Amino acid sequence: MVVHGELWxxxxxxxxxxxxxxxxxxxxxxxxxxxxxxxxxxxxxxxxVFGFKQLKDIARFSLVFSFALLPVAMLxxxxxxxxxxxxxxxxxxxxxxxxxxxFGVVFLTYACIVGSELWFVYREHFVETATALKNKxxxxxxxxxxxxLFSLLTLGAWDISPAALxxxxxxxxxxxxxxxxxxxxxxxxxxxxxxxxxANALWMTPLMPVIFICSAVVSGIALCILCYIVTMEIRKFxxxxxxxxxxxxxxxxxxxxxxxxxxxxxxxxLLIFMxxxxxxxxxxxxxxxYTAVKSWDILRSVxxxxxxxxxxxxxxxxxxxxxxxxxxxPGLTVRRAALACTLVLFGVFMMRWxxxxxxxxxxxxxxxxxxxxxxIIPDSWETFREGLAGALLVAVTPFVLFxxxxxxxxxxxxxxxx
Amino acid sequence: xxxxxxxxxTVIAVAGTSLPxxxxxxxxxxxxxxANPDLxxxxxxxxxxxxxxxxxxxxxxxxxxxxxxxxxxxTWVERYVITRDxxxxxxxxxxxxxxxxxRAIDRGxxxxxxxxxxxxxxxxxxxxLCNQCDHPSCVQVCPVGATYKAPDGVVLVDRSWCIxxxxxxxxxxxxxxxxxxxHHVAEKCNFCYHRIHKGESTACAVACPFGARKIGNMKDPxxxxxxxxxxxxxxxxxxxxxxxxxxxxxxxxxxxx
Ligand code: SF4
Ligand code: SF4
Numbered sequence: 171m172v173v174h175g176e177l178w179x180x181x182x183x184x185x186x187x188x189x190x191x192x193x194x195x196x197x198x199x200x201x202x203x204x205x206x207x208x209x210x211x212x213x214x215x216x217x218x219v220f221g222f223k224q225l226k227d228i229a230r231f232s233l234v235f236s237f238a239l240l241p242v243a244m245l246x247x248x249x250x251x252x253x254x255x256x257x258x259x260x261x262x263x264x265x266x267x268x269x270x271x272x273f274g275v276v277f278l279t280y281a282c283i284v285g286s287e288l289w290f291v292y293r294e295h296f297v298e299t300a301t302a303l304k305n306k307x308x309x310x311x312x313x314x315x316x317x318x319l320f321s322l323l324t325l326g327a328w329d330i331s332p333a334a335l336x337x338x339x340x341x342x343x344x345x346x347x348x349x350x351x352x353x354x355x356x357x358x359x360x361x362x363x364x365x366x367x368x369a370n371a372l373w374m375t376p377l378m379p380v381i382f383i384c385s386a387v388v389s390g391i392a393l394c395i396l397c398y399i400v401t402m403e404i405r406k407f408x409x410x411x412x413x414x415x416x417x418x419x420x421x422x423x424x425x426x427x428x429x430x431x432x433x434x435x436x437x438x439x440l441l442i443f444m445x446x447x448x449x450x451x452x453x454x455x456x457x458x459x460y461t462a463v464k465s466w467d468i469l470r471s472v473x474x475x476x477x478x479x480x481x482x483x484x485x486x487x488x489x490x491x492x493x494x495x496x497x498x499x500p501g502l503t504v505r506r507a508a509l510a511c512t513l514v515l516f517g518v519f520m521m522r523w524x525x526x527x528x529x530x531x532x533x534x535x536x537x538x539x540x541x542x543x544x545x546i547i548p549d550s551w552e553t554f555r556e557g558l559a560g561a562l563l564v565a566v567t568p569f570v571l572f573x574x575x576x577x578x579x580x581x582x583x584x585x586x587x588x
Numbered sequence: 589x590x591x592x593x594x595x596x597x598t599v600i601a602v603a604g605t606s607l608p609x610x611x612x613x614x615x616x617x618x619x620x621x622x623a624n625p626d627l628x629x630x631x632x633x634x635x636x637x638x639x640x641x642x643x644x645x646x647x648x649x650x651x652x653x654x655x656x657x658x659x660x661x662x663t664w665v666e667r668y669v670i671t672r673d674x675x676x677x678x679x680x681x682x683x684x685x686x687x688x689x690x691r692a693i694d695r696g697x698x699x700x701x702x703x704x705x706x707x708x709x710x711x712x713x714x715x716x717l718c719n720q721c722d723h724p725s726c727v728q729v730c731p732v733g734a735t736y737k738a739p740d741g742v743v744l745v746d747r748s749w750c751i752x753x754x755x756x757x758x759x760x761x762x763x764x765x766x767x768x769x770x771h772h773v774a775e776k777c778n779f780c781y782h783r784i785h786k787g788e789s790t791a792c793a794v795a796c797p798f799g800a801r802k803i804g805n806m807k808d809p810x811x812x813x814x815x816x817x818x819x820x821x822x823x824x825x826x827x828x829x830x831x832x833x834x835x836x837x838x839x840x841x842x843x844x845x
Contacts, residue, residue, distance in 0.1 A: 174754075175766035181696035184845075186716075186763040187683035188660045192754040252752025252772040259751050261731040270755055271731035294703040347638070368829055369761035430668060534763045535845040537678065 174252060177553060178543045178567045178573040185538035191530045194556045195544055198333035198526045199564045201360040202389070202519055204243040206568075208353040209390010210236035211284060211346075215353075216439065218287075218346035224435040227428060231401070231581045232394040233291065237284050238572035242276070246564050247554040251494060269363040276359055280352045287345040289325070290338045292579050296323045297330045357386040364382035364525060369466030371536075372472070372529040377454050389518035392511040395433055397572075399508045405582065417582070433507045437497050438490055444514070446488050451521070468532045476539065477528050489517015628834075629779050632792075632813045632822070633715050635756040635839040637800035640665050640713035643688035647795030649685075651780060653770075660766035661685065661724055662777040663792055668843055669693060669703055670710040676703060676843045688713075714844050715801060716765040717792070718743065718777035719833030726756035726765065726776075728751065740781040741834060742804075747773050749776065757766040761829040779803060806834070 175190025210232040216222045217229030231271030248254050260274045303309065303317035327334075360380035364370075365378030406425050420428075455473065458466060473481060493510035527542050554560055647657050648663050664683030686742040692700035724743050726735050730799050730843040734750035735742050750773035757765040757774060768775040782792040784803060788794075804813020816822070816838070823840035824833040837844075 171654045171658055171769045173658050173769045174772070176659055184680075184694050184695060184696050187664045188757075188766040190766075192757050192767075247753075248754070252754075252767060253750065253753075256732075256749070259734075259749060262750075263732045265731055265733040267646050267728045268731040268755065270753060274731070337790070362757075366729070367755075367758050369759055389762040403801045404606075424691050530758075534761065535678070537676075537845065541697075 176553075178545055178556070180541040180543060181533075181538060182541065183533075184535045185533040185540060186535060189533055189540065191527065191540055191542045193530060194250070194542065195558070195561045196246040196556055196564070198519070198522045199246040199561050200243070200250070201364075201526070202384075202522045203239060203246060203564060203568075205244050205357055205382065205386030205389045205518065206393050206520075207236050207239040207280075207390070208357040208383070209387045209392075210239060210394050211349055211390070211392045212299035213394050213436065213439070215346040215350050218342055219350065222435070224431065227582075228398050228432045228436055230291065231398050232390070233284070233288060234575055234581050235394060235397060235568075235572055236390075236577075237288055238285060238575050240281055241571065242564060242568045245366050246560075248502045249560050249564070251281060258374055261571050269359060269366050273356075273359040273363065276352065276356050277291045277487060280356045281350070283345055283349045283352055287342055287349065288579060289323075290345065293324065293338055294329060294330050294335055295580070300324060304387055313555060319578075320339045339377075354383050357383050360386075364529070366393055369534065370529050371532075372469055373525070375454060375458075377450060378525075381447070381450045381454065382457050384450055386441060387443045388440065388447050389515055391436060391443065392514040392518070393441065394512040395436050396515070398436075399429065399433060399504055399511075403582070416477075430504055433504050434502055437502060437507050437510075437536050440511075440514070441494070441497055444490065444494060448486070465536065468536045472528060472531050472539075476531060479522060480520060480528070481524050483518035484573045485517055489513055493517070495536050622722055623651055626805075626807040629741050629784060630804050630813065630817065631717065631720070631721060631779065631835040631836050632802045632804060632816060634800045634834060635712055635714050635837055635841075637798045638665065638713040638715055638796075639798060640667055640684055640688045641797070642684040642803060643795045644715060645685045647791045648777070650792035654775070655769055656685070658769050659683075660769075660775075662764070662775070663715065665696045666691075666714045666716065666844070668710075668714065668841065669708055670843060671703060671707045677703065678798075678843075678845070684713075694785075700732050701711035705819075708844050710839065711843075712839075714840075715834060716762070716764065716825070716838070718779075719762055719831070719835045720779060720830035722834060723830060725759045725761065725829065725831055728760040729755045731755065736780075742779050743776075744778050744781065745776065747771055750774050754843065761826050761831065762833070802822075 173190070175192050175194075178194060179190040181189075183389050196571055213225070214229040214231075214236065217225040248257055251257055260271055261278075264271045264275065266272055271424070300317055300320035300323075302311055303320070306313065309317065319371040361379035361382030364373040367373050402425060408419065409422050409425060458469060493513040496506055496510040499506075530540060530542070532539055545553035546561040548554035548557055618675060641825055642665060645661055645664055646656065648654070649658070649661065652661075652662060654662065659682060661683040662679050666678055666679045666680045667684070667688050668676060677693045681688070681690070681694040689699065692702045695701055719756055720742050722741070724735075724737060727737050730736075731753060732749055732751055734746045735756050736746070744839070747768075752767065752773055754767070754774070757767070760776075765774055765776045766774065780788075780792075783790060789811065790801070790803050793803055802813050804811045806817070808814055809818075817836045820838065822836040824836060825844070826833070826842075
């Protein structure tokens, strides 16, 4: 009878009998996905709060994307629980000395903030769509359904006079201002969950929450830029086909210009946060080597020996250094930015991997090691949920959600109506 | 409706609503235990007496319904062999479920290590189990309170409430926790709670032919275990984590991790 963790753990030298890699790929996905949520929100707030006008287009995009990512932040946790049906117990018996429990509360608060901000941003659109449909003399059943949905979404607030819209606007600013610290807190808590495990020599650092926040913003911005580029490419393609028929949708040239402008601007913010994230991570490592407490012996052998490839080649080399150079070289093209963003995302994923899996790579005895073999073929529920298949499910879900959300909250609203 | 019928249904209704009310009276376990404030369970392990036969490991699995073939266990025994060059070699094959039947040190994927008799300067066995810490980090981190500390000092897991997040498993500095292969919830030693409250000893202590394991009550000055802990040189494991473990060891060596 296999015990949890046995399927994917290989032990080497002196490891305690109960030690296995308990936190597997889903716990890598979990901070990765929450990081994307928080990062995407911060990017959208740069426009809403600090008024970086150049980011207007991508700001709305990232807000909707952040919302699509929200439910997915909980998905890996659910897939990881060995009693997933009891997940709601966290809300029913919050035990506040536990970081996971507090995380649940912060997460709910954050979800409310993003939800209401989204509502204020799109209220005008809801009202307009519902009214337009209502005024239509004959409606198909699909249109009827849409009308009902949008009427419901207005929540009874039909006033779209300039004064009312001005109020909406204020609310958005306030909400995103409040949202920034909550988003940081949200991800800080993900870091805190690890940083507070005193039994683990690699995780046990107060820097953990800060490192997590910085890399979260990095990954969120990178993902937004990347998705923005992809969506714009699709729009360009569609515009090319439709241009002949109608004159009031933006032309390919207009789109291209807007896209290059947005990408270049947001790449700059990406660079700033990358510098911050890498500095902090290196600082942590140097500090550990310098103070060299008892656990450093085993940490060193994990960092410089066993995980060298993952940490220095994949994470810092391909995931940080290469995209850094790509973004910094003059004359940034959209294509180069896309490549850089992909690498940045990979780098952040590797960072999560190295923290979560690397943190469990050594035994509590400080004398043995454990290796994690990611289950590839899902031949049981266990290998599905904690294997490659489960991780892919988590990775794909936000895009599916985004597709449907876009029908209700169209991200490229303005230019199309203009 | 006749008057009698009305009265009868009223009586039934009143009885019906009052019953659940009384059955819902809150029982605070702390109150229940307050009746017995003179209890603090502790454990004593004498490493001089342990021979590594592994009877305790088997007995524990029988007693607590952990399938014997499971590669995780509530209690286990470690073997330490220190060689002339000062190297420490340790292992615990399958938690010493069959005892130590091989001379060679088990090193997992690296393969066994044979050590010649003349190279050995010291060798001993160390049984381990949950320390029922005074400040248990497992209780601190559990997000739902499924892991909790009873007033008599024993840390328990509520199998019907644990969500299986594994935070406690990661949080325990002693590696005593694992997931039950059948119930799929956090699992660990609880000093045979069901036995000690009937005045019996733990299954492992009963099974040990050499008396290397004993359970005692710290609040009772006449308890032989308490007397030993108070009057002799005993040690605890990994004191630095601030968890205040309550399993005491006689003859604890600094090589023990
Ligand atoms: S030994 Fe570990 S599981 Fe037992 S009480 Fe202490 S921290 Fe909790
Ligand atoms: S695995 Fe169960 S007992 Fe352990 S922390 Fe999670 S909910 Fe609590």
